[in-house]
Amino acid sequence: xxxxxxxxxxxxxxxxxxxxxxxxxxxSNSVTWFSGAIVFVALHFFIxxxxxxxxxxxxxxxxxxxxxxxxxxxxxxxxWVALLFDTVGIILAAILSVELAAxxxxxxxxxxAYSHPSVRxxxxxxxxxxxxxxxxxxxxxxxxxxxxxxxxxxxxxDIKIQIxxxxxxxxxxxxxxxxxxxxxxxxxxxxxxxxxxxxxxLGTFHFTALFFAFSCLGFVMFYYQYYSLGVAVSFQLSLTPxxxxxxxxxxxxxxxxxxxxFQNTMRLNLISSLVLNLYFLSTAVLFIN
Numbered sequence: 001x002x003x004x005x006x007x008x009x010x011x012x013x014x015x016x017x018x019x020x021x022x023x024x025x026x027x028s029n030s031v032t033w034f035s036g037a038i039v040f041v042a043l044h045f046f047i048x049x050x051x052x053x054x055x056x057x058x059x060x061x062x063x064x065x066x067x068x069x070x071x072x073x074x075x076x077x078x079x080w081v082a083l084l085f086d087t088v089g090i091i092l093a094a095i096l097s098v099e100l101a102a103x104x105x106x107x108x109x110x111x112x113a114y115s116h117p118s119v120r121x122x123x124x125x126x127x128x129x130x131x132x133x134x135x136x137x138x139x140x141x142x143x144x145x146x147x148x149x150x151x152x153x154x155x156x157x158d159i160k161i162q163i164x165x166x167x168x169x170x171x172x173x174x175x176x177x178x179x180x181x182x183x184x185x186x187x188x189x190x191x192x193x194x195x196x197x198x199x200x201x202l203g204t205f206h207f208t209a210l211f212f213a214f215s216c217l218g219f220v221m222f223y224y225q226y227y228s229l230g231v232a233v234s235f236q237l238s239l240t241p242x243x244x245x246x247x248x249x250x251x252x253x254x255x256x257x258x259x260x261x262f263q264n265t266m267r268l269n270l271i272s273s274l275v276l277n278l279y280f281l282s283t284a285v286l287f288i289n
Contacts, residue, residue: 004072005081008056014044016273020137020168022280024144026287027164031148038096039147043140046089047104051111053082058115059122059190065183069262096147103143110135122192129195132176137169160226167218174211175272177204182262201260205250212246231283238279242272 021040025031056071057078065071086108094101110131113119121128142156142165149155156162180187180196181204187194196204216239223232245268252259 001081002075002077004075005053005078007068007072008053008074008078009049009081009085010052010056010068011045011049013052014048015277016269017048017136017140018044019171019273019276019280020140021144022277022284023164023168024141024148026280026284027160028145028148030150035096035148035150038092039100039144042089042092042104042147043144046085046092047107050082050085050089050108053078053085054112055115057082058117058120093147097150100143100147103139103146107135107139107143120192122187122194125193125195125198129173129176133169133173136176137172138165141165141168163218163222167215167222170211170215170218171276174208174215178208178268179265180204181260182265201253201257204260205246205253209246209250227287235279238275242268242275245271 021043025036056065057074059065060074090101090104090108093104114121114128114131121131142161145156145161145165177194177196177199180194181201183194184197184201187197195207199207216236219235220232223235249259249264249268252264
């Protein structure tokens with residue numbers, strides 16, 4: 001495998017998508033070490049990297065992208081490795097159930113539609129935003145539950161599963177535009193009209209803050225209703241580092257738009273992922289015990 005191919009898989013970038021997996025893990029009723037490990041490996045080491053690689057192949061970015069400040073030129077090998085990783089992820093999922101394998105296949109198709117020239121959802125600001133938020137949030141959450149619990153349709157439509165699945169999408173719908181905030185010029189060169197380009201730099205901040213507030217309220221109500229006031233309050237307190245950095249960055253950008261750059265975007269992603277991963281992991285251990 002060429003070095004450029006390995007870099008474009010962006011396997012470490014899967015850490016930023018880990019909160020949905022851990023949130024699903026924390027509310028699962030019958031997860032085992034085996035099922036949890038299979039879902040984790042299939043998603044974060046194969047399905048997500050395959051999506052990264054496939055989209056990189058068609059985007060052919062010259063500027064910074066998520067997880068890569070200076071992306072190398074893509075080769076045809078990247079395309080075939082993306083398909084190979086997708087296949088391996090689906091085979092791993094089939095060890096647990098045919099249903100999980102089918103869901104991962106659907107996820108792969110949708111992620112390809114985001115950048116493939118025949119569809120290219122990335123050119124459609126609302127459709128692209130909704131697709132990313134719903135499939136990386138709601139759909140992935142339910143996919144994890146199917147893997148953990150061998151879930152069937154009746155289980156998946158239980159209110160205690162549907163609410164956190166929807167909350168997962170709210171988090172993604174709010175945060176996703178922020179991941180595009182430094183790519184306005186690059187996207188414009190390709191003719192891609194992302195939701196962040198539509199909103200503008202400050203508009204992206206305001207939009208994210210609004211969605212984040214709604215999702216936080218939803219999480220607090222969910223934890224209070226199904227767990228305890230202490231869990232609800234601890235979730236809110238755990239978000240302090242995210243809110244602090246977001247506010248600091250916002251006021252920096254108000255004074256200088258060039259501060260809406262790759263470096264600060266990755267810092268926000270890292271802080272958010274660390275905080276949410278630690279919180280959901282700790283609640284998973286607590287609730288499972």
